[in-house]
Amino acid sequence: MKAVAVALSFLLVLSACGGSSGGSSGGGGGGTPTPTPTPPPPPAGLVYSAPAAESLSVADVQKVLAQAAAQAQADGKPAVVAVTDRVGNVLAVLRMTGAAATVAIPRASDGSAQDAQGLTFPAEAAAIAKAITGAYLSSGGNAFSTRTASMIVQQHFPPAPSTSGLESGPLFGVQFSQLPCSDLAARLAPGPAAMIGPKRSPLGLSADPGGFPLYKNGVVVGGIGVASDGVYGFDANVLDIDSDGDERIGLAGTVGFEAPVAVRANGISLDGTLLRYTDADYADLAAVSSATYAVTVPALGNLVSVTGYYSTASVQAGAVYGSEASGLRRATSAEFTNGDAFVLSDGSGSNRYPLRAGSDAAEVGTAISVLEAQRILEQAFAVMSRARAQIRRPLDSLAQVTISLVDTRGVPLGIVRSPDAPVFGIDVSLQKARSAAFLSNASAATQLLADPSADVRSFVPATRSFFADPAALTGRVAFSDRAIGNLARPYFPDGELGRPNGPLSRPIAKWSPFSTGLQSALVLTNLAQHLNFLTGASLIDTPARCSFIPEVAAGQNRLQNGLQIFPGAVPIYRGSVLVGAIGVSGDGIDQDDMIAFLGLANASAALGTLGNAPLSVRADATTFDLGSGRTTRLRYVICPFAPFVGSDGQNVCQGL
Template sequence: MANAAAICYRGAMKRRALLIFAALSLIAASARAQLTAADVTAIINQAVLRAVVNSPNSVIAVVDREGYVLGVWVVRGGPATPGEIATAVSKAGTAAFLSSNQNAFSSRTAGYIIQQHFPVGVKNTAPGPLVGVGLSNLFVSDVNHFKKVDLIPCPFPPPTPAPPSPGTFGSTIAFTSLDGSPGGVPLYKNGQLVGGIGVVGDGTPQPPIPFLPVPPFPPFAPCIFASLPTPGVNAREENPFVYIAGSDPDEDVALAGQQGFAPASSITADNVFVGGIRLPYAGAITAPKPPKKKKKKGPPPPPPMVTGNPDPGFPIVSSPPPFPYPIATFGGVDGEIRQPIISDPLTAPINGQPRLTAAEVASIIDFAAQRVKITRAAIRLPIGSQMQAFITVVNNPDADNVAPTVLGAFRTGEATLFSWDVAVQKGRTAVFYTRHDFLGFGLNVAMSTRAVGFLAQKNYPPGIDGNSSGPFFTEQDKLSGFSGVEPDLTFTATFDPSSPPLRTGIRADLPNGITIFPGGIPLYRNGVLVGAIGISGDGVDQDDIVAASGTHDFLAPDPIRADQFSFRSTRLPYVKFPRDPTL
């Protein structure tokens, strides 16, 4: 009895300690650095003073770390076009979502790592490590997207009774996504990431993305779309998939706005090496245009003044209070439960096998988090830091036109926010391509996102110029609401608004699109596909090793793994781990 009492006491004390820790963590979250309306005003004013000299057509957007738009300023005056809003917000959001307290990435950084060659412009090299990431965090996403500070949950009806994602609480902004054009840089306060600033206007000329709606085109509820282009108006003013080297006026204006809110120089992207290649952060600063000399002597010209006005739909506001995500510990790693851990809401067995339970989902997350704890980061500074990641699990709906339900999303530490949507994309991509025999193998092969991406490049096998395209090439853009001949050429925005929640107008199976880089692996029970794990937050090899660790009790049978098959005489990959990954 004494032993039992002692055990009960220790258990009670442990639970109390966990509750105290959770409370303290929530207090810390509510006290974290955030942008105030005064901060946003100061940032925009600094950017405008630069813009009136070098880029008077600028439209400037500021977002917070969670992707809420805190203001859009039109330097020339009047309202901004929907395409300008989408472009400026996408650039700002990209810088905020790709950065953390340990790495500061810009939209230029994003553009460098998504090209068909890495390093950019070097022939016969494989694509960038995050090729295709520009088609994530889409405005159509049911997981996370850039949004207005109205906190209205967008009505993305789930296919099953899963709770809606807090990342969608706010009116979405049409045709936003991650962006690889220069002009987006992150914002920091006291060493903490608080958001990003994005600029579009007089930057390096490049083709816009026209909007070609699929008829019929009915009006939208304003709670869904904060801005929406009409036929004949550009969806984006710049192509976000084209890499631009050298200085850029948009980036100049953004950097001016960043003054006083800049990251430490020790964590900017140009301190990060991926595969031995230094990443870019910002191009050379363009000197202000000198004033014209007057023939007659007189007083000096007045200094530039703030001109323009806020866009009517996006007045300057403070960042909203942080959402109270539950605090938890998995695998010895503290973090946030971004989407609740639940059992598969579908009850019918899959080929006689039971579906995933909440306890099993928690176990999968725990195994993955254990690996996060001991894995060296590829992008975080200083070198030798622990990686951070989003760990997500999705179900297998075992039916067409039904989206895999998110059974749990855990954010370790302060993992990058773009990774939330991408991690779910990876899980859903693995389920989708595993469920279908698109390659004609005669059976459903266990397809990781590394395998899918290998088959989705401009050249197959990747890295050999002149080869024909892979069988999945251009599928990602077709499943995202953007359609293009190639990821780095002309795009159009083809959006069918007539069939919500089919926001892309393509497939209900993939409500937030797909991804084509590593970190997603299918989960099996006794040879039957029951779901998938998706990991995002660091280098792709780091994501892969964490995902593989999560499959500990749900491994795919060896004979049906993608790496047991060849396509066009080339063996497919399944997973790949970093060399010497452990801290």
């Protein structure tokens, strides 16, 4: 069984439950304990250590493929196996003889097929998406698999028949990130840009077991993804132990490249619940360590090209994360004032998202200036650099995230990140910022009503009916991404069985991780275009522009990489005028909220020119009558109670 989703309670508590290397009942995939190397201390004046310069060699990739193929042969399950580096470059795709050609996405619980439900994709696309997910969700402080992803994106957390009534997963909606239409995600390219990341994923992030990160000396260097069973789904019940062929084959590929035991998901607790890493166990695998590439290709299968992702007939070496070639590198002093900062680069030395002024002065009067953009990002980075991480090990590690700043048109005014933040947060932080800016904008309804899809347009009257306000989505409410998420859940309030869906969601009978509501409806055409490109039915790929809402400038709409619906972004106001938004992603959602909200509040105190939304228009000022004398309100942000390392400060967002 397979699936993904869930939300945290008001105060998220992480407990040190320790990662066992033993039985699969703990989700540990035991067998070979892999110690976590002690990282070197950060250079003088810095608080973070950058990951060591590790990468996958050609021989490493060949070994991973050979081990996975050996397990597939032992299990009688010929598979498609993909290997990527940490920034999403596809290094090899192996199709074993007899492997299924396609994977099918399950339909909704009522048998309907909306958005991506019911679609059939090439198996290679599924394998690549799983490998990218394992690489992108992981870091030196946490190792997450696609089974972990499945657990944190579903309508209840933890997902199981007995947990109905609990809130949704903390990363609800993250599967619709790293999209093939994203303007941030890089595409396969020649020359200096060949290896820059983060690369896009053909199916976004995956919740289908069979994807794992790959490590060398405690450093995440890539991911492996496997497709063998013809199904691309999720695990709807984490309380049992599955026997999943994709997962066994993928785990076998990681032998010798295992995630350190101490950082595996099964040693990380959210709200008292241990996450899952794998239902397979190293001890139950075939003896794959002696497998060689020479006896795998062509005896068991061959490398195959994948349009738009992998065009060579040979195994490639991975990029060294942190190098110019990888597209993610340490910032220069001219690019950002904090020496810990990393930025996105174009492979030739230029920052892809340098500090810049807002492009929207014609609409907002006084756009965000370069100085204001710099101060906002600096202050958010400073909050992160003191904050206690929610998902990283060891406990009391500092949070590591990506921070994105946009104007009201969704134009990036700067993107900055810590050295070892998970890669998935780059695209997601920009999605979050754009989402908060878009739905807080006076033109949100007009733009949605101009979308060519009747399905997309239908969410406007649904929202107006829900708010009992014919002028809803016209800038009268400041929507944080947490508030947007409240409206995008299949139950409102979140998790309460028997309640109707929020106005931006599908009803529960038609909902699934592949059909979330407005989020998925906006990009359905893009996904269909990309599927035709992948299969050769069309020579034209989807544009690097998600959704078909109207452009606000040539080649630019407000949701260029899609809508995101879990917490970590707030809009920015100059007085009562919306001027942009800040988005954060990479650690726990409450941490993301705090870094965005408190960073902006601190910038406001320093600048005196702009800041958080006025209290009167924030989404949490909006209440809803639930009947029987009950009311509820939207949430705006939730900050951890005592969030800073080395400090006993509490309620740090109170009164701001």
